[in-house]
Amino acid sequence: MTRIVLGRRVALLSxxxxxxxxxxxxxxxxxxxxxxxxxxxxxxxxxxGGSYGPAMAKAAAGVVEEVNAAGGVLGRKVVLVxxxxxxxxxxxxxxxxxxxxxxxxxxxxxxxxxxxxxxxAPLCWENKTFLTSxxxxxxxxxxxxxxxxxxxxxxxxxxxxxxxEFLLSIDCRKTFTLVPQTPFAQSSIDVLNxxxxxxxxxxxxxxxxxxxxxxxxxxxxxxxxxxxxIFCAGYTPDTVVMLKDLYRAGYKGKxxxxxxxxxxxxxxxxxxxxIVEGVYTFAPSxxxxxxxxxxxxxxxxxxxxDPYSSQVYDHANxxxxxxxxxxxxxxxxxxxxxxxxxxxxxxPVDNAVDGLKAIAAGEKVDYxxxxxxxxxxxxxxxxxxxxxxxxxxxxKPVLVKIF
Amino acid sequence: MDLVVQALINGLVSGALLxxxxxxxxxxxxxxxxxxxxVSGVATLGAFAGYLAYGAGxxxxxxxxxxxxxxxxxxxxxxxxxxxxxxxxxxxxAAIASIASGLVLENVVRLGFGNDMRGYDRPIARDxxxxxxxxxxxxxxxxxxxxAIMLAVFAALAFTRIGKAMRASADNPELAALKGIRPQxxxxxxxxxxxxxxxxxGMLLGLDSSIDPLTGTRILLSIFAAAVLGGLGSAPGAxxxxxxIGMAEELSVLVVGSPYRSAVGFFAILIVLTARPRGLLxxxxx
Numbered sequence: 001m002t003r004i005v006l007g008r009r010v011a012l013l014s015x016x017x018x019x020x021x022x023x024x025x026x027x028x029x030x031x032x033x034x035x036x037x038x039x040x041x042x043x044x045x046x047x048x049g050g051s052y053g054p055a056m057a058k059a060a061a062g063v064v065e066e067v068n069a070a071g072g073v074l075g076r077k078v079v080l081v082x083x084x085x086x087x088x089x090x091x092x093x094x095x096x097x098x099x100x101x102x103x104x105x106x107x108x109x110x111x112x113x114x115x116x117x118x119x120x121a122p123l124c125w126e127n128k129t130f131l132t133s134x135x136x137x138x139x140x141x142x143x144x145x146x147x148x149x150x151x152x153x154x155x156x157x158x159x160x161x162x163x164x165e166f167l168l169s170i171d172c173r174k175t176f177t178l179v180p181q182t183p184f185a186q187s188s189i190d191v192l193n194x195x196x197x198x199x200x201x202x203x204x205x206x207x208x209x210x211x212x213x214x215x216x217x218x219x220x221x222x223x224x225x226x227x228x229x230i231f232c233a234g235y236t237p238d239t240v241v242m243l244k245d246l247y248r249a250g251y252k253g254k255x256x257x258x259x260x261x262x263x264x265x266x267x268x269x270x271x272x273x274x275i276v277e278g279v280y281t282f283a284p285s286x287x288x289x290x291x292x293x294x295x296x297x298x299x300x301x302x303x304x305x306d307p308y309s310s311q312v313y314d315h316a317n318x319x320x321x322x323x324x325x326x327x328x329x330x331x332x333x334x335x336x337x338x339x340x341x342x343x344x345x346x347x348p349v350d351n352a353v354d355g356l357k358a359i360a361a362g363e364k365v366d367y368x369x370x371x372x373x374x375x376x377x378x379x380x381x382x383x384x385x386x387x388x389x390x391x392x393x394x395x396k397p398v399l400v401k402i403f
Numbered sequence: 404m405d406l407v408v409q410a411l412i413n414g415l416v417s418g419a420l421l422x423x424x425x426x427x428x429x430x431x432x433x434x435x436x437x438x439x440x441x442v443s444g445v446a447t448l449g450a451f452a453g454y455l456a457y458g459a460g461x462x463x464x465x466x467x468x469x470x471x472x473x474x475x476x477x478x479x480x481x482x483x484x485x486x487x488x489x490x491x492x493x494x495x496x497a498a499i500a501s502i503a504s505g506l507v508l509e510n511v512v513r514l515g516f517g518n519d520m521r522g523y524d525r526p527i528a529r530d531x532x533x534x535x536x537x538x539x540x541x542x543x544x545x546x547x548x549x550x551a552i553m554l555a556v557f558a559a560l561a562f563t564r565i566g567k568a569m570r571a572s573a574d575n576p577e578l579a580a581l582k583g584i585r586p587q588x589x590x591x592x593x594x595x596x597x598x599x600x601x602x603x604x605g606m607l608l609g610l611d612s613s614i615d616p617l618t619g620t621r622i623l624l625s626i627f628a629a630a631v632l633g634g635l636g637s638a639p640g641a642x643x644x645x646x647x648i649g650m651a652e653e654l655s656v657l658v659v660g661s662p663y664r665s666a667v668g669f670f671a672i673l674i675v676l677t678a679r680p681r682g683l684l685x686x687x688x689x
Contacts (some may be wrong), residue, residue, distance in 0.1 A: 047617075181662040208661035211621045213612040216413040217656040220406060237520055241612045248530050248539050269520045269613055272527055278526035 002115040036079040037325045037329045039319060040105040041312065042095055042120065048235035049086025049112045051265050054314040055300045056110045056134070057082045062299030063316035063352055070353045073320050074327060081105060087112065089119035096120040096208050100127045108170040109315040110134060112308060114183040119240040124148055132315035134308045137183035141300030141379040146333045152311040152371050156184045157191055163231065163256060163282050172254055173201030174230035176222045178242060181208035181231035188233050194232035210238040219245045229254040236261045240269050247275045259390065260306070262284050283401050285373070286310040286390035292350040292370035307371060314369035317352040320340050321367060324359045342367040343375040405535040416542050418649025419549040420611065421622065424604030425629040425641040426556055431597035433573035433636035434590055437494040440602045441481055441501040442626060444508025444550040446619030449474035449602020451512055451608040457523050463548065466473070467603050467656050474602020475595040477508070492598040513616040520615040545610055552603060553642060560638065565592050573636060625652070628668035634682025643683060
């Protein structure tokens with residue numbers, strides 16, 4: 001056996017090196033040792049929204065990666081924690097509790113289902129954690145959130161009102177809404193009712209339980225109304241069953257639904273093109289062709305990223321720029337500064353890296369991203385949005401118009 | 404009026420599909436003496452096993468056999484490994500463990516197949532009308548298969564040695580053991596057949612709609628309510644309970660509105676446990 005004998009000089013040198021090592025490492029990379037900034041995504045990786053959540057989380061991770069590569073925010077590294085809300089309010093609340101209490105994040109981004117956002121929002125505002133959402137129910141921004149919430153998804157009023165105008169434009173005057181029990185259920189019926197009545201038409205509606213495997217009786221009730229168009233306002237799993245039951249029942253009128261529910265996955269899942277033939281879909285239109293949208297394409301690896309990935313990409317950019325603007329990383333700092341970086345004029349930017357540089361140089365920035373202009377009113381709703389209407393023909397969605 | 408008749412017919416169809424897993428659930432309760440809530444995961448597993456077999460070219464009967472075999476074997480394994488060792492501590496620990504196994508199975512399916520919904524590659528037919536009432540030929544076919552399975556189960560319980568042994572063990576385990584019936588063997592058969600039926604039920608429901616990892620969870624309450632309503636442990640009771648729950652759920656859409664449809668199951672359990680804890684047909688195994 002060989003004995004290693006350390007001389008006095010060697011031992012002293014080693015000791016000094018050991019003591020100095022942390023300082024040397026710190027000097028090498030301030031990003032690695034300073035307390036990192038923690039933000040989170042809470043998206044539906046499973047459940048009804050499971051087809052959107054992974055790309056949404058990826059979009060935010062892409063932004064964080066770009067920002068860290070460019071030096072972080074306020075000289076600190078950004079750490080993104082990603083949790084699954086399972087498209088379920090209970091699971092969403094458990095995940096949010098963990099993000100707030102254990103991870104101590106200052107912002108939670110991307111809640112998708114309205115029921116999840118509604119359940120998670122009170123936790124956020126009580127703990128002064130900023131929440132950015134992609135949910136549409138009117139009731140969400142009416143919560144007493146004290147400014148700790150914004151959303152990039154147009155509210156039900158804007159979405160269903162727009163769809164109603166579209167239905168009138170294609171000569172549908174007797175419409176019926178089939179909507180699952182969700183925070184946007186009653187307002188969807190009320191808004192379409194108002195638009196139809198104003199346009200000289202009539203409207204009926206029914207709220208259903210989205211956990212059932214058959215909707216024959218619900219379909220019977222809808223068909224008794226004799227509609228020329230049915231608005232299927234559910235999520236993908238229940239809409240699959242609903243469309244099959246409408247087909248079985250021999251319904252031959254028009255059908256319209258949200259593009260987040262009636263998507264390529266639904267078409268594949270229904271598996272029979274004539275069931276979905278001619279069905280219209282609508283969705284908030286992302287800012288296609290813009291630099292931000294192109295980056296979302298690159299980050300997510302999708303040729304046509306959905307509106308939600310685009311929105312979460314914007315959330316991450318705005319949250320990080322708001323921190324830089326505030327020179328503070330708390331949820332309250334984000335709340336007080338988010339509108340300063342995305343509206344009210346200034347240097348137009350479409351990504352946080354450029355925005356952070358401009359903010360560091362003392363410039364005012366105005367962010368417009370992948371989902372659109374990102375201008376918010378006092379309640380946290382976006383002010384304006386364009387919609388994209390498509391119609392399924394031979395199993396493929398075909399653009400009808402954007403307006 | 405025609406809406407009510409149509410709702411009752413719709414209820415008969417869903418009741419028939421519900422009856423198959425409800426018989427499995429109640430048969431296992433009769434012999435093993437604990438409510439096995441892992442039926443949610445096993446129904447999902449059966450639906451996916453049937454889906455794979457159907458995709459591989461087996462027809463409905465072959466796919467149902469595959470669903471039965473896979474669900475039966477996995478259900479038996481779970482009972483041996485996770486539930487039965489706890490039954491000695493009482494029904495509650497075993498029931499709680501079965502909730503956990505159901506969740507594990509659901510997530511195993513999720514790991515293998517993802518969250519996407521899948522549909523059996525079976526063209527959907529338009530309904531046939533008879534006056535104002537409509538029937539779907541495929542749903543009638545599925546219902547007929549469900550009824551055939553039920554008849555086969557009743558015939559097995561009435562006429563085969565193992566069926567008689569199961570009934571004897573359910574009625575009086577000590578007496579059955581004295582007569583030379585091996586309780587271990589009967590318990591294993593009950594697990595295998597009960598879970599196999601649950602797996603076939605999952606596939607039959609999937610044929611009618613679509614399948615995903617939550618398929619079984621969606622029907623768990625209805626299965627449990629059907630078994631409790633008919634009398635936990637009674638196979639004819641489970642069938643009666645399933646038809647009543649199926650029809651009550653459809654009628655509730657007309658009376659109290661569709662969002663309260665799920666409340667029917669809870670309401671039925673509440674009423675039965677308050678007014679007649681034995682259930683409609685009592686606990687007799689047959």
